[in-house]
Amino acid sequence: MTGGAVHLEGVVSAVVEADRRLRPYLRETPLLPSPALGGPAGTPRLFLKCENLQHTGSFKLRGALNALLNLDGGARSRGVVAASTGNHGAAVAYASGLLGVDATIFVPETVSSAKLEAIRLLGAEVRLCGRDGIEAELQARSCAEESGLYYLSPYNDPAVVAGQGTVGVELHRQLPDLDAVFVALGGGGLISGMAAYLSNVRPDAHLIGCSPRNSAVMIESLRAGRILDLASEPTLSDGTAGGVEVGSITFDLCRHLVDDFEIVTEEEIAGALRDFVGSHQMLIEGAAAVAIAAYLRRRETLAGQRTVIVLCGANIALEDLRRVLCEDRV
Numbered sequence: 001m002t003g004g005a006v007h008l009e010g011v012v013s014a015v016v017e018a019d020r021r022l023r024p025y026l027r028e029t030p031l032l033p034s035p036a037l038g039g040p041a042g043t044p045r046l047f048l049k050c051e052n053l054q055h056t057g058s059f060k061l062r063g064a065l066n067a068l069l070n071l072d073g074g075a076r077s078r079g080v081v082a083a084s085t086g087n088h089g090a091a092v093a094y095a096s097g098l099l100g101v102d103a104t105i106f107v108p109e110t111v112s113s114a115k116l117e118a119i120r121l122l123g124a125e126v127r128l129c130g131r132d133g134i135e136a137e138l139q140a141r142s143c144a145e146e147s148g149l150y151y152l153s154p155y156n157d158p159a160v161v162a163g164q165g166t167v168g169v170e171l172h173r174q175l176p177d178l179d180a181v182f183v184a185l186g187g188g189g190l191i192s193g194m195a196a197y198l199s200n201v202r203p204d205a206h207l208i209g210c211s212p213r214n215s216a217v218m219i220e221s222l223r224a225g226r227i228l229d230l231a232s233e234p235t236l237s238d239g240t241a242g243g244v245e246v247g248s249i250t251f252d253l254c255r256h257l258v259d260d261f262e263i264v265t266e267e268e269i270a271g272a273l274r275d276f277v278g279s280h281q282m283l284i285e286g287a288a289a290v291a292i293a294a295y296l297r298r299r300e301t302l303a304g305q306r307t308v309i310v311l312c313g314a315n316i317a318l319e320d321l322r323r324v325l326c327e328d329r330v
Contacts, residue, residue, distance in 0.1 A: 011196040011253070014158060015165035018066045022166055025065055025098070029053050031174040031308070036279040037292070039299050044180075044307040046295075049171055051312050052284050056118070058239070058313030059167055059190055060091035060154070066163030067152050068095050076101050080150045083107070083140035085133045085186075086115025087239050087313055088154035093122035104149075106140040108133055112238050114317040132232060133186075133242025155187030156248040165193025171308060172201050179305040182295045184287040184312045185209035185261070186240030188218050188250030194310075195257035209254065209261045210294035212269060212286075215241040218254060219261045227251055236269045236286030236320060239313055262294035269293050270324045273316075277325065285316040 029050045038046035051059040068076065079102030082092040089105040096103035103124040107116060110131055119126055129139045137153070144151035153160060167190065171178065181198070183191040188209075195207050211219050215232035227244050235241050244251065264272075273289035276282070284292075288311040295302075295309050 008196055008200060011158075011162070011165070011193075012200045014162035015169060015193055015197045018062070018159075018162040019166040019169040021069055022062060022066055022163065026062065026166075027054055028170050031171065034280070034309075037276075037295070037309070043299055044302040044305050047175060047306070047308045049167065049308055049310045051167060051310060052282070052288060052314035056087070056090045056094045057315045058087040058091065059164060059310075060087040060313075061094060062166050063157070063160035063163035063189055063193075064088060064091035064152060065095040065098070067157055067159040068099055068101060070159045071150060075150050078149055079103060080152045081106070081140050081144040081147070082152040082154070083133065083137040084119075084154055085238050085241055086112050086119070087315055089119040089124065089126070090115060090122060090315070092152055093119050093124035097123050104143070106136040106143070108136045108242070110234070110238070112315065112317040112320070115238075115315050118315065134245065137245055153245070155189030155192075155250050156245050158249065161189050161193045161196075161250065161253070163193070164190040165197045167310065168194035168197040172198065175306060175308065176202070177306055178202060178205055178308055180206040180208065180302060180307045182208050182210055182291040182307070182309045184237065184240050184290045184310070185211045185218055185254075186242065186287070187244055187248065188254045190310070190312065191258055192250045192253035196253060199257055206259045207257070208294060208298075209258045210291045211240055211261070211263055212237040212290055213263050213265050216263045217242070217244050218251075219263060221251065222255055222261070236266060236273065236324070237290045239285060239287035239315075240290065262297060264290055264293040264297070268296075272296060274324050283314045283316070284311050285313045286320070288312050288314075
């Protein structure tokens with residue numbers, strides 16, 4: 001992992017400050033060994049960073065809460081606008097309720113029913129918009145500009161990236177000598193923040209960004225050297241689905257700090273999810289299964305390495321879970 005042209009000092013210090021600021025509000029999620037996924041002797045010493053056990057069921061609360069805590073009183077009193085495929089929206093709604101902030105969340109019409117219900121139950125106003133996450137983002141930004149409200153991006157915000165990076169701070173406290181980390185990749189907020197911090201404290205660690213073939217916009221953009229406008233197909237990994245906002249700060253962070261990428265199929269995602277739930281008796285969503293599927297592709301190459309899979313969330317629609325568990329194929 002190398003810093004390249006990215007100026008890391010400010011990002012790293014922001015992550016450290018976010019960790020201090022957020023500790024009173026968050027769970028430090030456990031790091032659990034996984035002999036079932038680790039494989040036979042000589043294959044990786046595998047650990048699971050259980051962000052699926054975080055409040056609201058995903059890592060997204062870290063970034064949303066950090067961004068809101070960074071706002072001055074005037075901006076908070078006016079309220080915020082956000083866009084989300086589900087988890088960020090639930091995180092903004094939860095954090096807004098905690099701090100007494102009004103929140104309006106734009107979500108695509110394809111949003112998971114479980115995630116949509118969670119946002120509504122947490123008290124935020126919900127507006128359905130378009131078929132893709134990037135459409136919801138554009139509408140949310142427009143609404144925020146017209147209303148003079150703060151737009152709380154799911155990934156394209158320094159405070160959000162810093163908040164997500166606190167997963168890396170916890171991980172380094174729990175496993176200082178880690179060698180490889182598999183992280184689901186959508187807009188890049190989680191892996192950007194983690195990579196920035198870990199490149200400073202564990203520069204030899206290898207970070208792998210993992211996306212579904214049906215929506216691998218960031219990976220394809222990184223390969224092309226510019227952010228692409230690509231259509232996404234339906235995927236079990238709804239938490240990583242959709243486009244990437246032009247000019248996103250996460251693009252350069254991913255380009256310079258993420259070591260490698262893996263794209264997996266819907267069949268691999270479903271198989272990983274089904275097998276994990278069966279062997280670990282723990283709920284995860286499709287995006288977490290993407291990281292597991294990517295790891296399984298590379299398990300034999302990781303012999304002897306201390307490897308971590310970030311289980312980024314647990315918020316899967318009941319109908320999707322039932323379908324995956326009851327079918328041999330998607």
